[in-house]
Amino acid sequence: DAGITQSPRHKVTETGTPVTLRCHQTENHRYMYWYRQDPGHGLRLIHYSYGVKDTDKGEVSDGYSVSRSKTEDFLLTLESATSSQTSVYFCAISTGTSGTDTQYFGPGTRLTVL
């Protein structure tokens, strides 16, 4: 347990509505990540952060934005949710100082877009 919590744990929303998922960590790790998990794809990186207000895109960033105003919180926003964004979303932290280290995951958020 790397002290990572995600909220909400489950959410059902409608197409076109904005959605924000929150990742919170208690151990001041510099690197934080957002992944999505879909059947047949494993996990795919959406965005990551390497410090407060420092973020970068991952493999599947289209349709998502992120913000990190505090070390402990990393927010993932779907500005206008679509059915293709129905997925399980995982937040992760890296224990290393360069990001090149083992990643530990939060419990996940199941998002359903109707």
Place this chain on the structure above:
Amino acid sequence: AQTVTQSQPEMSVQEAETVTLSCTYDTSENNYYLFWYKQPPSRQMILVIRQEAYKQQNATENRFSVNFQKAAKSFSLKISDSQLGDTAMYFCAFMKYNNNDMRFGAGTRLTVKP
């Protein structure tokens, strides 16, 4: 881009037996990390084992060990004395050195039968 392939979508093993999960990857990099993660029905992603490419010695964690063949780009996971609690999805993952983009395979669903 790096790709990770897990060719066995599903496997089963009898309790107390040994099972090997396969993983191959494609990269032109020389320095990188490889991981096996376990995802039980609770959905939590749990690190099983990690291997640095520059280390020739295969990593071991209790009943879990890997067979890392760098030239063949192969990274298999062996589970000895399988237990019912080992029932889970297992994901192989690759990460280049000094890069935050971890790539996952599609997973292997392992069932341990009593």
